[in-house]
Amino acid sequence: FSVRQTESAYRYRDLVVKKQEGFTHILLSTKSSENNSLNPDVMKEIQSAMATAAADDSKLVLLSSVGGVFCLGLDFIDFIRRLTDDRKKESIKMAETIRTFVNTFIQFKKPIIVAVNGPAVGLGASILPLCDVVWANEKAWFQTPYTTYGQTPDACASLTFPRVMGVASANEMLLSGRKLTAQEACAKGLVSQVLWPGTFTQEVMVRIRELVSCNPLVLRESKALVRNSHRVSLEQANERECEALKRVWGSSQGMDSILKYLQKKINEF
Amino acid sequence: FSVRQTESAYRYRDLVVKKQEGFTHILLSTKSSENNSLNPDVMKEIQSAMATAAADDSKLVLLSSVGGVFCLGLDFIDFIRRLTDDRKKESIKMAETIRTFVNTFIQFKKPIIVAVNGPAVGLGASILPLCDVVWANEKAWFQTPYTTYGQTPDACASLTFPRVMGVASANEMLLSGRKLTAQEACAKGLVSQVLWPGTFTQEVMVRIRELVSCNPLVLRESKALVRNSHRVSLEQANERECEALKRVWGSSQGMDSILKYLQKKINEF
Amino acid sequence: FSVRQTESAYRYRDLVVKKQEGFTHILLSTKSSENNSLNPDVMKEIQSAMATAAADDSKLVLLSSVGGVFCLGLDFIDFIRRLTDDRKKESIKMAETIRTFVNTFIQFKKPIIVAVNGPAVGLGASILPLCDVVWANEKAWFQTPYTTYGQTPDACASLTFPRVMGVASANEMLLSGRKLTAQEACAKGLVSQVLWPGTFTQEVMVRIRELVSCNPLVLRESKALVRNSHRVSLEQANERECEALKRVWGSSQGMDSILKYLQKKINEF
Numbered sequence: 092f093s094v095r096q097t098e099s100a101y102r103y104r105d106l107v108v109k110k111q112e113g114f115t116h117i118l119l120s121t122k123s124s125e126n127n128s129l130n131p132d133v134m135k136e137i138q139s140a141m142a143t144a145a146a147d148d149s150k151l152v153l154l155s156s157v158g159g160v161f162c163l164g165l166d167f168i169d170f171i172r173r174l175t176d177d178r179k180k181e182s183i184k185m186a187e188t189i190r191t192f193v194n195t196f197i198q199f200k201k202p203i204i205v206a207v208n209g210p211a212v213g214l215g216a217s218i219l220p221l222c223d224v225v226w227a228n229e230k231a232w233f234q235t236p237y238t239t240y241g242q243t244p245d246a247c248a249s250l251t252f253p254r255v256m257g258v259a260s261a262n263e264m265l266l267s268g269r270k271l272t273a274q275e276a277c278a279k280g281l282v283s284q285v286l287w288p289g290t291f292t293q294e295v296m297v298r299i300r301e302l303v304s305c306n307p308l309v310l311r312e313s314k315a316l317v318r319n320s321h322r323v324s325l326e327q328a329n330e331r332e333c334e335a336l337k338r339v340w341g342s343s344q345g346m347d348s349i350l351k352y353l354q355k356k357i358n359e360f
Numbered sequence: 361f362s363v364r365q366t367e368s369a370y371r372y373r374d375l376v377v378k379k380q381e382g383f384t385h386i387l388l389s390t391k392s393s394e395n396n397s398l399n400p401d402v403m404k405e406i407q408s409a410m411a412t413a414a415a416d417d418s419k420l421v422l423l424s425s426v427g428g429v430f431c432l433g434l435d436f437i438d439f440i441r442r443l444t445d446d447r448k449k450e451s452i453k454m455a456e457t458i459r460t461f462v463n464t465f466i467q468f469k470k471p472i473i474v475a476v477n478g479p480a481v482g483l484g485a486s487i488l489p490l491c492d493v494v495w496a497n498e499k500a501w502f503q504t505p506y507t508t509y510g511q512t513p514d515a516c517a518s519l520t521f522p523r524v525m526g527v528a529s530a531n532e533m534l535l536s537g538r539k540l541t542a543q544e545a546c547a548k549g550l551v552s553q554v555l556w557p558g559t560f561t562q563e564v565m566v567r568i569r570e571l572v573s574c575n576p577l578v579l580r581e582s583k584a585l586v587r588n589s590h591r592v593s594l595e596q597a598n599e600r601e602c603e604a605l606k607r608v609w610g611s612s613q614g615m616d617s618i619l620k621y622l623q624k625k626i627n628e629f
Numbered sequence: 630f631s632v633r634q635t636e637s638a639y640r641y642r643d644l645v646v647k648k649q650e651g652f653t654h655i656l657l658s659t660k661s662s663e664n665n666s667l668n669p670d671v672m673k674e675i676q677s678a679m680a681t682a683a684a685d686d687s688k689l690v691l692l693s694s695v696g697g698v699f700c701l702g703l704d705f706i707d708f709i710r711r712l713t714d715d716r717k718k719e720s721i722k723m724a725e726t727i728r729t730f731v732n733t734f735i736q737f738k739k740p741i742i743v744a745v746n747g748p749a750v751g752l753g754a755s756i757l758p759l760c761d762v763v764w765a766n767e768k769a770w771f772q773t774p775y776t777t778y779g780q781t782p783d784a785c786a787s788l789t790f791p792r793v794m795g796v797a798s799a800n801e802m803l804l805s806g807r808k809l810t811a812q813e814a815c816a817k818g819l820v821s822q823v824l825w826p827g828t829f830t831q832e833v834m835v836r837i838r839e840l841v842s843c844n845p846l847v848l849r850e851s852k853a854l855v856r857n858s859h860r861v862s863l864e865q866a867n868e869r870e871c872e873a874l875k876r877v878w879g880s881s882q883g884m885d886s887i888l889k890y891l892q893k894k895i896n897e898f
Binding site: 471488491492493494520523524525547548549551552553567570574575577578579581582584585586588589 | 780
């Protein structure tokens with residue numbers, strides 16, 4: 092996606108937000124973190140951009156990213172800095188931040204379309220089943236290596252992954268951290284369709300324009316029908332997961348796991 | 361399927377109904393609509409044929425069609441004629457007709473096997489997850505272009521499609537109207553198995569005869585076990601969807617969308 | 630898997646149970662039945678081995694089998710012998726035995742990883758979605774030919790199979806007894822991944838060692854999050870299925886079906 096300078100450049104540090112004809116395009120382009128990873132500031136900017144799109148005449152939100160990475164999940168560098176301050180307090184704070192972030196997706200009333208152009212990891216992958224349509228570039232890949240980070244699932248993945256791909260595949264991702272290619276993610280139902288890298292942006296835009304030409308009442312009612320049949324179970328899953336995160340991150344083992352993970356990451360370079 | 365003249369020819373105008381050894385074969389062959397599309401009369405005949413099969417010694421129902429089209433969904437020519445009469449009243453009436461039609465499938469106690477030999481569109485595709493086994497000819501294809509018709513999902517598709525294929529693929533069908541080949545529909549779980557066109561009827565009949573040789577108590581109890589675990593959620597989805605249809609069709613935008621769709625269809629010829 | 634003589638050899642007749650570093654390996658190797666089929670004695674030994682693994686420091690259970698067959702389901706030779714004694718009483722007893730066996734899997738708090746190295750049939754296949762990760766040898770295959778045995782689904786398959794693979798594929802397995810290759814079972818979500826026969830054991834062990842290196846709190850909490858969101862519906866499905874089994878087996882048709890099935894089996898040799 093070409094990054095135009097817009098007035099959004101002044102409102103957002105970690106996003107590029109473009110109000111287009113009929114929709115809002117939110118692109119991750121984080122300056123406060125590397126690889127579009129999510130810290131509380133980035134999450135708050137996404138929530139703010141979504142709140143604006145919810146209130147204006149946008150018929151839908153298109154979520155994508157600038158660069159070759161979609162989103163590498165939580166920003167652990169930022170998080171471990173906080174945790175070393177006050178483990179208990181910061182664990183609770185981070186779990187609450189995630190709870191609110193995830194809830195923004197659960198409650199959003201307009202369709203959220205995602206264009207995944209590169210790796211989607213952790214929270215960057217688990218959030219996808221809370222969106223509506225997911226188109227992936229062939230070069231994208233998907234992984235939720237939670238046990239490597241020493242954490243439990245987030246963004247309702249403990250509920251949505253088994254629903255989408257069955258319990259056997261879901262657990263292989265959630266427990267064993269199996270990495271899926273775009274084609275595998277599509278075969279398993281995490282992705283709607285895989286599009287060719289060379290024409291990815293154009294293909295997405297053709298489809299977006301078609302969606303935007305639809306009756307907005309129909310889009311909203313259709314989304315409500317699909318979402319409302321399990322909104323309550325999503326809310327409950329989000330609660331349970333965030334309580335588990337507090338228990339895990341609040342333990343000394345939890346912090347050790349993140350440190351070990353970061354150490355390994357650093358050693359890889 | 362060879363169309364024998366039977367006494368059913370006198371009872372049904374839009375169906376061919378053949379009582380066979382152990383099962384009832386219902387074939388769509390509409391005279392009151394084109395391309396086996398569904399108007400209130402066709403739906404009532406299907407309900408009537410199913411009620412007969414429910415009461416007699418049939419162990420199961422085989423649903424298929426005469427000709428190269430399975431079912432193109434709602435008969436919009438008929439519907440728009442009604443709508444121009446009295447929009448509010450006819451919207452409610454049509455939504456109620458669909459509600460009853462769909463409920464017939466939800467409540468049916470014997471297995472419903474479907475042999476899809478050609479395109480299954482709209483209500484002709486969304487009804488499939490309310491049946492039990494779906495075999496498709498390789499030439500069949502599947503599409504629910506609801507937003508093109510300016511309508512919301514029907515036949516519980518807002519609940520069953522996400523369950524069957526995951527939310528990302530379901531929404532691509534329900535919002536973007538993506539068309540699936542028989543193989544794609546099978547990979548996504550909408551179809552049990554794809555059979556070769558040349559021997560489709562024979563292959564289906566071999567399998568039907570095997571099913572019909574089963575203990576009927578076992579067939580009925582097995583169906584009840586699978587169905588009863590989500591009968592209530594299906595009933596609720598049907599209610600919610602029909603309420604949404606009333607809202608959409610009752611609006612002036614709703615009627616415009618159908619007119620625009622029909623105009624486009626006509627222009628294509 | 631190489632079968633070491635261990636002290637377990639004295640405790641179990643139909644299993645080989647190996648306590649390893651961080652996990653318990655339970656291998657089916659039945660002497661009281663053929664082809665690792667399940668009679669009440671075998672089921673009780675599995676429950677006992679799982680209870681031990683639940684209580685000790687095992688982080689997970691690895692379930693597999695000795696030889697080229699994973700598990701051919703219920704031991705019908707043993708069962709028919711009992712049924713001819715007192716049909717009503719023995720039907721109830723067997724259904725209760727299955728209820729307890731299945732409940733052991735529903736309630737188990739540590740991850741259960743299954744390595745399927747050969748055919749998994751009936752209860753040997755239906756139990757898989759109650760486990761967490763399922764790796765299959767390419768030579769494995771999967772079938773639940775319940776209607777051939779004249780019985781209804783067990784191990785919550787009436788609930789889990791539709792969830793995992795959609796209702797169309799689930800019913801083809803549950804009603805028509807369709808046999809799936811390992812690759813098909815993987816595409817449909819019953820299996821997490823298919824591994825090459827030549828290195829199957831090594832590949833499984835590499836993955837097990839990685840899982841065992843995880844924080845046990847994270848493993849347990851992750852499993853609880855995934856399982857607890859539908860534990861109640863699994864318990865209810867188990868109840869409903871066992872009540873149906875009592876009705877079916879308690880009928881004279883039910884016993885005839887098993888006898889007919891055994892006769893056919895014998896005639897095949």
